[in-house]
Amino acid sequence: MLALMVAVNKEASRRMEVMVQRAKREGTPEPSQRFVLNRFAIQLAENKQLNDFVSTQKSGWDENAAFVASLLEKIEQSEVYQDYMNNPEDNYDVDREFWRKIYRTLIQDNDELDAILEDQSLYWNDDKTIVDTFVLKTIKRFDEANGPKQDLLPEWDSEEEKDFARKVFRAAIMNADEYQRYMSEASRNWDFSRLAYMDIILMQIAIAEMMTLPNVPISVTINEYVEIAKFYSTPKSAGYINGMLDGIARNLVESGRLAKFIEPKKEREYKPKKQIITKKHD
Structure with missing residues (x-):
């Protein structure tokens, strides 16, 4: 679920490259890159623990590219996204809070996502609620100063x-x-x-x-x-x-x-x- 946010940001970066090149060709203003340069998303993409975990998995979000693209479009159409892009404050805390809100509003309760996860494992119905709680707590724990060495929420308290x-x-x-x-x-x-x-x-x-x-x-x-x-x-x-x-x-x-x-x-x-x-x- 953490990797899904990374996948969305990666897709947004790919689209941004296309729009920037088009703007240069046409001589029009380049679009804002605030979303793709979100500090929290970049830190998450570089997280060592997450990347080590992803490297052990047989499948990833690349196999569900259509869903990732669809989710990105929903994010860009959301009120949370508009408020974020127009927010005069531009700092790490704002970036992190944006993704926490996006997860709660568009990822936590998402029928299309639930269907994808259920195809992978019937047990996801039981696990999803716990996983969502872990993800939201993990986002809240992120500290910019920790960089790629930020610890993810452990599976066990002790x-x-x-x-x-x-x-x-x-x-x-x-x-x-x-x-x-x-x-x-x-x-x-x-x-x-x-x-x-x-x-x-x-x-x-x-x-x-x-x-x-x-x-x-x-x-x-x-x-x-x-x-x-x-x-x-x-x-x-x-x-x-x-x-x-x-x-x-x-x-x-x-x-x-x-x-x-x-x-x-x-x-x-x-x-x-x-x-x-x-x-x-x-």
Whole structure:
């Protein structure tokens, strides 16, 4: 997504060369180059981390030249662009803020772009919101003084966070049969084989977190996966997963397989947010 901004600026530079040459031939005033000489865009194009990443990719925005050209035209027709070109202030902060506004208004919510990304990977629908947040934060962090050595926003806040994700993921995969047995034991009144597969996945990861991260309270784990279920599973899944995980945790604690304190059920009883769930279902 950062490389897309570079691609747009590159296309604008190509067009500018043509217009400047035409103006020289015809003896007319040359067009303003403020957009193509945007300080932030030039710094981003020279960024070492970004260029190292792009060099490892099998595809790039050159394969979607028509979209890049279309996006550039929309930018040039936008109110944000007109305000920028007419702004009497001309400094790095103005240049950086211009691209932040362009990303928010024309790139963040762009159906044509979403279609291109979905063709590359179905998982983009899930990733795009997070990526947009990362991009906007990255733009805000840019400092002209850092030049091409500007650090991009890291994927992880810390090594501890990275280890957390790896540990939970590994445990969920390696102990899948054992964790699903816990679910089966807790679903005596249900046909386990008929459960929504996404519910099984979410509970499997939640159990992995309970079993492998002793410092995370059970209530925190359950609440996290109940919230995730609201977005990724069925309208009834949040309440069901809440009850199942609560029962599984109690069985594990009582049997000595899980050494954690568990709160009295009445203090953390799940209350479904009907309005939110109904809205998501609709």
